[in-house]
Amino acid sequence: MNQIPVHYGIVISNSVDKKAFINQILSKNSTGELSVFNHYDGILFSDLAIAEFIEKEHRHHTIEITRSENRHFHTFSSGERRKLFLEYCLAQNPDYIIFDNPFDHLDQQSRTELYHQLYKLSDSISILQLSHQEKNLLTFIKHRVHVSDSTFKITKIKKAGLLRSNKRPFDFPSSLVSFKVAYEKIIEFNQVCVRYGDQPIVKDISWTVGQGEFWQLIGPNGSGKSTLLSLIxxxxxxxxxxxxxxFDRKKGSGESVWDIKKNIGYFSTHLTELFKRNHTVEQMVLSGFFDSIGLYVKPSGLQQQKALQWLDVIGMRHLRNSYFNRLSLGQQRVVLMVRALIKQPPLLILDEPFEGLDPENTALVSQLINGLVKNTEITIIYVSHTVEKSLAPSHIYELIPTQVGSIGRLKLED
Structure with a gap:
């Protein structure tokens, strides 16, 4: 780009077809203010782009982005993937880069490092940052606009804020699944160590989680949070x-993976990468009863009724017959949250539940979690790099990297 770089911060609602909006920019068909980019070549830095590369490597059994490490892209942590993918994007020498929620999945140190990297980069290349919340926009970006629907019309951000979500009381649908009333131990790790080849991941982890407790699991990128979740x-x-x-059973005592999964509701932003078939929103919610990637058995009438009740809770009943993979990423994540909740399991694992959500859906998910804490005995493990002020975990377990693997400790309130 020969001219002085031009930067835009674009706050985008979860109701917008973000993929189509991005494609419009990259295909040089933008109108209004963004038409200036129709004369240049750009590249996308996003979860979607990363997922496509992972799928491509899997399909063709190749290593493209991380050849120097001779390691498949999917084996890196989410934060590490983003760092490596940015290096790949810059190597393509684009005129501009669209950064779609670039700070997602990053710990605070990595966020600070990325900010300084983008600030330095802004002298030589145009940056278009997409974010679902204005507070996450890069401070050096002066052009700040809002896209609220799939007409992709650009409007200025009002100083008073974009969205004001009103708290609304709602009743949780009753559970159809009957679980054991009480467990002595939901989770207990005693001196657990994990390593992959010569690479230590965690060292001597001892951690006990009791029924009805609300835990936050924290630690920097690559510290082993995902490893601990996969052990559970x-x-x-x-x-x-x-x-x-x-669940009161020692690992290896005869239980199957499905014996464990039936007691767990699991949400992760990466789940959207797994659902490729044309399942409807209702079918996606119903699949939570069966712990399946999609729905392959006929649900009962009561199960269908329960799914609709949960869609009412999140205000998405009108989308029941829409294809899940055609929803916006934010809408998909709210649906997956309900999928994790529908059987109201003894243990609910929420891996970065607020990433990719606009203020309205952030408030909704906060209300859901706080309602579970207040009104149920569900044990919750919540993983996040950032502090959500509306939540108040009763316990925090922190992973601290060392040369021999991450060690764990109970983090006391500041």
Whole structure:
């Protein structure tokens, strides 16, 4: 780009078809203020782009972005993926880069480092930052606009704020699934160690989670948070041979992965990468009863009724027959949240539940979590790099990286 770089901060509602909006810019078909970019070549930095590269590597059994490490892209933590992908984007020498929620999945140190990197980059390349909340826009960006619907019309951001979400009381639908009333131990790790080859991940982790407790799991990128979650959910074979108790049963005592999963509701932003088929929103919610990636059995009438009740809670009944993979990313994440909740399991794991949400849906998810804490005995483990002021976890477990693997400690309130 020969001219002086021009930067835009674009606050985008969850109701917008963000993928179509991005495609309009990259295909040089923008109107209004953004038409200036129709004369230049750009590249997208986003979760969507990263997911496409992961799928491409899987499909073709290749390594494209991380050849120097001789390691497949999907094996890196979410934060590490973003750092590596930015290096890849810059190597393409684009005129501008669209940064779609660039600070998602990053710990505070990594956010600070990325901010300084983008600030330095802004001298030589135009930056278009997409964010669902104005507070996350880069401070050096002066052109700040709002896109509220799929007409993609650009409007100025009002100083008073874009959205004001009103708290509204709602009743949780009753549970159709009957679980054991009380467990002595939901989770207990005793001196748990995990390493992959020569790479230590966690060292001597001892952590006990009791029924009805609300935990936040914190730690920098690559500290092993995802590893601990996979040991709990049964998705990591390294759990066997360790001193781990899940729902009062020692790991390796004859339980199946499905015995564990039936007691867990799980939400992760990465789940959207797994759902490729044309399932409806209602089918996606119903799949939570069966812990399946999509719906492949016929649900009962009561299960269908319960799914509609939950869609009423999030105000999405009118989308029941819409295809899940055609929703905006924010809408998909709210649907996946309800999918995790529908059976009201003994344990609910929420991995970065607020990422990609606009203020309205952030308030909704906060109300859902606080309602569960107040009105149920569900145990909650909440993973996040940032502090959501509307939540108040009763316990915090922190992973601290060391040369021999991350160690864990209970973090006391400041």
């Amino acid at each position: 959910t049964g998705d990591n074979p390294k759990a066997f041979g360790q001193n781990i108790i899940i």
